[in-house]
Amino acid sequence: MIVRLILLILLAFLGYTAINAIQRFFVGSANRDQDDSDTMVPCAQCATYIPVDSALKRKHAGKIYYFCNKNCLDLYRKQP
Ligand SMILES: [Zn+2]
Numbered sequence: 001m002i003v004r005l006i007l008l009i010l011l012a013f014l015g016y017t018a019i020n021a022i023q024r025f026f027v028g029s030a031n032r033d034q035d036d037s038d039t040m041v042p043c044a045q046c047a048t049y050i051p052v053d054s055a056l057k058r059k060h061a062g063k064i065y066y067f068c069n070k071n072c073l074d075l076y077r078k079q080p
Pocket of ligand 1: 044046047048068069
């Protein structure tokens with residue numbers, strides 16, 4: 001009787017640990033994804049902040065410039 005109770009507690013503990021580990025794995029990877037898309041960069045033309053993932057990138061003189069859309073990129077390139 002007591003042995004069965006101990007086994008039950010042990011199983012419950014193992015299940016709890018496993019669920020915790022799985023949750024931590026999924027939450028951890030979700031956080032990593034969010035960190036990447038959360039990085040905001042200013043548009044070099046209109047100074048609007050956009051997520052780095054959706055920004056247009058243009059390397060110029062060793063520096064990377066970000067643009068919110070193609071219009072801004074074209075305007076920036078037309079400048080002297
Ligand atoms: Zn812009």
